[in-house]
Amino acid sequence: MQLWFQTPPAQRSILSVLIPVALLLVFCCLASLFYGAGEVGPIDVMALLMGGGSDDARFVVLELRLPRTLIGIFAGLSLGLAGALMQSVARNPLAEPGLLGVSSGSAFAVAIALVLGASTATLSIGLAQLGALLGCFCVMGVARMQGQRNDPIRLVLAGAALSSLLIAMTSLLLLYNERAADEIRFWVTGSIAGRNVDQLLSLLPSFVIALACVVYVARPLASLALGERVAIGLGYKPGRIRLIVVFAVALLVGAATAIAGPVMFVGLVVPFAARALVGPDIRRTLWLCLPIGPLVILTADVFSRLVAQPAEMPLGVLTAMVGAPVLLAIVRAHRLPTL
């Protein structure tokens, strides 16, 4: 009998990979509940789970760590799926919402809202999603301008330019508005701490719509990997497929950014890992992104609580520290994989 890691990625059965990764995720969720800054350690949490536990432990776990874990799962799901979709539609393993300015578009929209008087608590998600959508269109427009032979590096350069422009404009807005600056300072580095479950619930409708788009678009998107003409030959409409993908990406990234700030590199690392495990078929990659996305965010978040105790390191800093080397590794690789 052949073990799963001995077969080539594209020929493994999805479940043989999905189940171990999902178990790892469960383990990681528990770690996220058990560990953190503050007095409440694993033993107190165990006691709580057994039905006892102090009020302190109850508060820390249920009011702080649980929402944080749920939000981490949500942000991971969203960014992982969005990254896989973008990479597939751009045929570029480097296309990532964070790198390409989609997250910064979203953050910029949020910053405008803050300056105009909203507060992070009442922030409209729709606005973040609209910003993401505009970011998407800008960068995809640049990608289209390159024509048929698209050079992966150029798309990333264009995205980086757009991204820095938007970040600079965001900073400028905040310079002129101190209240907004205070509200946004922690948020803009990316964090899943200090949010509550209500905020998460308000994101659910758009998340469900985005998921429906993903389910609908997965098969056509897979055929688009065979080239635009083949996709047309099979009866699909590439323009419509791309539009649905961009829409779903904007919903996902906007929602994730609204609740966790512009977390970079997750959309790069997650599909990269998923492809390494199950090969490049987008339908398989998307399945694997489901557990890997939350896994990456939660792992980074648990570390972000532990490395700088008793303080915390912002999540976005950690994902960047993990993601940037992965980016360099992909670029340095012998050749970029064809998607």
Next chain:
Amino acid sequence: MSLSDTVSLGAEALTLKHGKTTIIEGLDIRLPSSKVTAIVGPNGCGKSTLLNGLSRIHAPSGGVVLLDGKNIHKLPSKEVARHLALLPQDTIAPDGITVSELIRFGRHPHQSALKQWAMSDQEAIDYALKAADLSDLQERLLDTLSGGQRQRAWIAMSIAQETPLLLLDEPTSALDLGHQIEVFELIRELSEEGKTIAMVVHDLPSACRYADHIVAMKQGKIITQGSPKDVMTKELVMELYGVECDLIPDPMTGSPILINIKRVKS
């Protein structure tokens, strides 16, 4: 709106443009049923554009492409895909795709989000694998195949599509002689099973040998068409390519062969 099983493909007064440049203007064509048609002509004569127009990839600026007598752009694209399969010239496939995975894509027009996999799909795939002689290679990665095998895998995908019409854009252009023959013979077999096939071909002798019907194009116009024996003359070769040659019948097959080819000295 449904189409009959034996569908015809043709165009009337077809005008195709790239941006503002007119490639083809007012062209009429009708593919003979259950025959192999070869579209030949010099580089830039518009033969690939015509094929893309016929396969609804290139939207016409004027005129109409008729599938079974109906405007192809008015029909649901999926319905068209159940009757017309297409193999473009430069195919790209993602790394790590296997032969059988590629062929399964051919079933997409017959499936929907609700009806994803049926017995008829597996039968069509087994048939395509057998027809393209790929049964032993079905689990191999596409990258690891020879050029001819890879092209046969792509053709197998269109066979699995189970369409009465098949359009191929230079199916042998990147292949060596042995692999070219592999592909041409497969195309012949498909035609003998009743498929209507049109292909863009660069090599005149191959076009004469493997096609029943030749469509010769120059500067966006059809200058002549008919059976290879009728249309292939040294005057036509001169007009298409500006070279002198003599034609003799192949002693074995009777199809015209070009010999003594030379450039016209001005």
